[in-house]
Amino acid sequence: MWCGGSWPCANAAVEPVKAAEQVADSLEQEIVPRDSIERNGQSAQNRLLIKGGRVVNDDMMQDADVYIEDGIIKQVGTNLHTPGGTRVIEAKGHLVMPGGIDTHTHMQMPFMGTQAIDDFYTGTRAALAGGTTMIMDFALPQRGESLIEAFHRWRTWADPKVCCDYAIHVGVTWWSDKVAQEMEELTNEQGVNSFKMFMAYKDTWQLNDEELLESFKRCKELGALAQVHAENGDVIKENSKKLLELGITGPEGHEMSRPEEVEAEATNRACVLANQVNCPLYVVHVMSKSAADVVSSKRKQGHVVFGEPIAASLGTDGTHHYHKCWRHAAGHVMGPPLRPDSSTPKYLMDLLANGDLQTTGTDNCTFSAAQKALGKDDFTKIPNGVNGVEDRMSVIWEKGVVSGKMDPCRFVAVTSTNAAKIFNIYPKKGRIAVGSDADIVVWNPHATRVISAKTHHQAVDFNIFEGMEVHGIAEFVVCHGRVVVEEGEVRAISGMGKYVPTPVFNPHVYGRLEERERANAPCKVERAPYEGPVAQLNGQGMQEGGIIPVQQETFYTRGPTRSGGVNLHDSSFHVSGRQRDDDLLPRTSIKLVTSPNSSSSLLGTFW
Ligand code: URP
Ligand code: ZN
Ligand code: ZN
Numbered sequence: 001m002w003c004g005g006s007w008p009c010a011n012a013a014v015e016p017v018k019a020a021e022q023v024a025d026s027l028e029q030e031i032v033p034r035d036s037i038e039r040n041g042q043s044a045q046n047r048l049l050i051k052g053g054r055v056v057n058d059d060m061m062q063d064a065d066v067y068i069e070d071g072i073i074k075q076v077g078t079n080l081h082t083p084g085g086t087r088v089i090e091a092k093g094h095l096v097m098p099g100g101i102d103t104h105t106h107m108q109m110p111f112m113g114t115q116a117i118d119d120f121y122t123g124t125r126a127a128l129a130g131g132t133t134m135i136m137d138f139a140l141p142q143r144g145e146s147l148i149e150a151f152h153r154w155r156t157w158a159d160p161k162v163c164c165d166y167a168i169h170v171g172v173t174w175w176s177d178k179v180a181q182e183m184e185e186l187t188n189e190q191g192v193n194s195f196k197m198f199m200a201y202k203d204t205w206q207l208n209d210e211e212l213l214e215s216f217k218r219c220k221e222l223g224a225l226a227q228v229h230a231e232n233g234d235v236i237k238e239n240s241k242k243l244l245e246l247g248i249t250g251p252e253g254h255e256m257s258r259p260e261e262v263e264a265e266a267t268n269r270a271c272v273l274a275n276q277v278n279c280p281l282y283v284v285h286v287m288s289k290s291a292a293d294v295v296s297s298k299r300k301q302g303h304v305v306f307g308e309p310i311a312a313s314l315g316t317d318g319t320h321h322y323h324k325c326w327r328h329a330a331g332h333v334m335g336p337p338l339r340p341d342s343s344t345p346k347y348l349m350d351l352l353a354n355g356d357l358q359t360t361g362t363d364n365c366t367f368s369a370a371q372k373a374l375g376k377d378d379f380t381k382i383p384n385g386v387n388g389v390e391d392r393m394s395v396i397w398e399k400g401v402v403s404g405k406m407d408p409c410r411f412v413a414v415t416s417t418n419a420a421k422i423f424n425i426y427p428k429k430g431r432i433a434v435g436s437d438a439d440i441v442v443w444n445p446h447a448t449r450v451i452s453a454k455t456h457h458q459a460v461d462f463n464i465f466e467g468m469e470v471h472g473i474a475e476f477v478v479c480h481g482r483v484v485v486e487e488g489e490v491r492a493i494s495g496m497g498k499y500v501p502t503p504v505f506n507p508h509v510y511g512r513l514e515e516r517e518r519a520n521a522p523c524k525v526e527r528a529p530y531e532g533p534v535a536q537l538n539g540q541g542m543q544e545g546g547i548i549p550v551q552q553e554t555f556y557t558r559g560p561t562r563s564g565g566v567n568l569h570d571s572s573f574h575v576s577g578r579q580r581d582d583d584l585l586p587r588t589s590i591k592l593v594t595s596p597n598s599s600s601s602l603l604g605t606f607w
Helices: 022-027 120-129 147-158 177-189 209-222 233-245 251-257 260-276 289-300 311-315 318-322 326-331 344-353 369-375 392-402 408-422 513-519 601-606
Strands: 047-051 054-056 061-063 065-069 072-077 087-090 095-098 100-105 132-139 165-172 194-198 225-229 281-283 305-307 440-450 469-479 482-486
Touching: 047 469, 054 408, 095 408, 100 120, 100 392, 100 408, 120 132, 120 469, 120 482, 132 147, 132 469, 147 165, 147 177, 165 177, 177 209, 194 209, 209 225, 209 260, 225 260, 233 251, 233 260, 251 318, 251 326, 260 281, 260 289, 260 305, 289 305, 289 344, 311 344, 311 392, 318 326, 326 369, 344 392, 344 408, 392 408, 392 440, 392 469
Parallel strands: 047 087, 054 095, 100 132, 132 165, 165 194, 194 225, 225 281, 281 305
Antiparallel strands: 047 065, 054 061, 065 072, 095 440, 440 469, 469 482
């Protein structure tokens, strides 16, 4: 039992604790190999008709049938002519929408001494179960490690296991000329168009402002999209130390160490730095009202910036860090943290619904009870991460559409189309249209289910949405024209997913950048040259920015008296503390001269 406290912990009865060392074994799961595609009786040539549903795109809804061949949508309309032998899915009363795109996952990621328990098989299978047909994962090199090697390592992990399509963002976790060169190779040769920079995880992945600027400049040159994990890592380090000294070692310390303003400050700083070098910016995992407000207000100022809340920040909150059950509280630990305020999810959903925020990811990065327990005596050692890849679509439908905040078109925009546009894979992805990939979810908007770790498809033994009743079920999911979820039953095939290259210089992101740069370019004022006297700097040069080097400080700012002596109106000391006679032989005594109006010896010293 996890719960020793008085609060009931719905996750309590899920699964016996796995020892941390068992985690590696559990990643070796039984998976359906690619060669079972034939056994499964389907082929990429399959013809499929989705009949009688309401097709929903981000900009329109229409009652239409969708005909698919060879994994591509071939016809959308009514009274379609289809060849004999075509399989028909009856979709009356259902919505036919583009499959979801989860913009932010970490499958089997090595992190904080362990490895995320949902790998590319269990994670993408769970994604399909929930109606997501593509994920975007992060290849994150260790400090000093080649970005290209990290990228290939991720591909080697993903390719044999993925059940749905995937793209890769690459982390710029350190800075050097080599990193800059490798970024170019990744964009030119490997289909990477987004790089994530960390402002947190001090001493491992955190970049300082100068490195951030360099990486933003490089993204701009390459036509890539800069992404930031926006939290002030220096403040977090300092706060964590203080809290541990106070004896606060539990999961609540994680949240206390990084309050909302720590996220908002970094979000603002990232926006300013990116804007200064005209680099488009994408803020991953927006977790707080004030960080969301920063993104929203910078957009209003014309910055090219996008914000990604996640299923967790939209569907639950950080009051759980204060749960009496340690495992329950630790199960919610992620960075930036969920905010301990029940109005935050609704606020973020309003911004998402109204266009201030654009996409939704999950930051799916799951750890079992035993893995989380690596931090049982020290919250800084609790592996950061939560689930979401399976439940994102349902949670957003429930909290966004059922709540009346967004219509089905906006739902499609924030769960799929906007991601496809921002990462330059639209309309191949994110649209039901002729020529698009047949990645489709047949959604029953009225059916309900109760989310639970006991029934979910993920490998992790905990679910942050435990007990939540949601409307909206992915009854059929079609990925590359293949039916991979059938009346709720998942028929995923490992290795069936494909790597999706993301090209640079995306018109949806860079479209207005050149003009914006031109319009905002600094303009020289034409004037007659100054011809008056110019002060002498005593032969000393001036540094960049007009700073006169410290060692050039001089006491003599006034000319000598007529007899050649020191002008007594000159100061006898310098702001640095140096005195006029510091270079003379040591004095045997110091004469104090007091102010005529004061008995204060301190004041007298300086008078
Ligand atoms: O807690 C989190 N977010 N874990 C994954 C790593 C990251 O920062 O995205
Ligand atoms: Zn992050
Ligand atoms: Zn992440």
